[in-house]
Amino acid sequence: MNFALILFVLLVLTGLLWFVDRFFARKRRGPGEVAPWWVEYGASFFPVILVVFGLRSFVVEPFKIPSGSMIPTLLVGDFILVSKWTYGIRLPVVNKKIIEVGQPQRGDVMVFRYPVDPSLDYIKRVVGLPGDKVEYIDKQLRINGEKVVMEQTDNYLHPDRLYFSPQYVEKLGEVSHSILIEKEAPAFVxxxxxxxxxxxxTYTSGGVTCVVPQGHYFVMGDNRDASSDSRVWGFVPDANIVGKAFFIWFNFNDMKRIGSFH
Incomplete structure (x- = not known):
């Protein structure tokens, strides 16, 4: 469901009702005559929808995490906020960039339209920038020939399945974050x-090596062996970018997670 399109249609319809009522219909009604209910409600909802549409299109947009591909950073059921202006101001619905503000950086957690089906929103971590050579061989990440440092920490206990996964701290650019790597899972894609x-x-029995084309990004999930990402379905075009995730604002199952991500 394209919620942005639905909101835009509602904005146009209520805006027309408000305009007609404000500048034409109101003047033609007699003293004490009440406007039809559909005009009254439509016109009164217009300012509310306008504010929601403006905030959602240009400032922040809420999302709910639907899968475990970003565990341990983001859990299923996390409600997050996504900055809509960090990577540039885009026209709503068509998602065309009109003002350049910034570019995704390695380590950013980014929301984007799934290249295979743009009606779906995906969230992954930015690993490769345009022109980068990204290698993920035998579960070791290298960017432009340099090994990405990762250090093993305490095992991660999955709260819903009650089993442990090996956990590492990886540093991409200026961002340090936790990842999960299952030693028993195959290295090939x-x-x-x-x-x-x-x-x-290039795909081998040990993994994959890709050169990121201009205007595109290579993304991966933090739950490395349970993520369908650029290794499987390819690069994210700049035109598909929605925004940068930065804050957990709610989780019904664990209130302590509020504000734990930035």
């Missing part, structure tokens, strides 16, 4: 799709 710039990637 299975079920690879035929995506644009597929020729930029």
């Amino acid at each position: 299975s079920q690879v799709m035929n995506f644009p710039y597929r020729e930029n990637c």
Whole structure:
């Protein structure tokens, strides 16, 4: 469901009702005559929808985490806020950038439209920037030939399944974050799709090596062996970017998680 489009249609309809009522219909009504209910309600909802549409389109947008691909950073059920202006001001609905503000950086947690089905929103961590050579071989990440440092920490206990996963702290750019790597899971990438710039990637029994095309990004989930990401379906075009995730504002199952992500 394209909520932005639905909100835009409601904005246009209520805006028309408000305009007609304010400048035409109101003048033609007799003293004490009440406006039709559909005019009254439509016009009264217009300012509210305008504010919501403006905030959601240009400032922040709420999202709910639907899967475990970003564990341990983000859990299923986390409600997060996404900055809509960090990577530039974009026209709502069409998502066309009109004002350049900034670019995604390695380590950012980014929300974007799934390249395979743009009606779906995905969230992953930015690993490769345009022009980068990204290697993920034998579960070791390298960028432009340099090994990305990761240090093992305490095992992570999955709260819903009651089992432990090996946990590491990895540093991408200026961002240190936790990742999960299952030692028993195979290193090779299975079920690879035929995506644009597929020729930029080489797959082996040990993993994948890709050169990120201009205007695109390579993203991965923090739950490395339970994430369908750029290794499977390819690069994220700049035109698909929604914004930068920065804050957990609610979780029904664990109130302590509020504000734990930035």
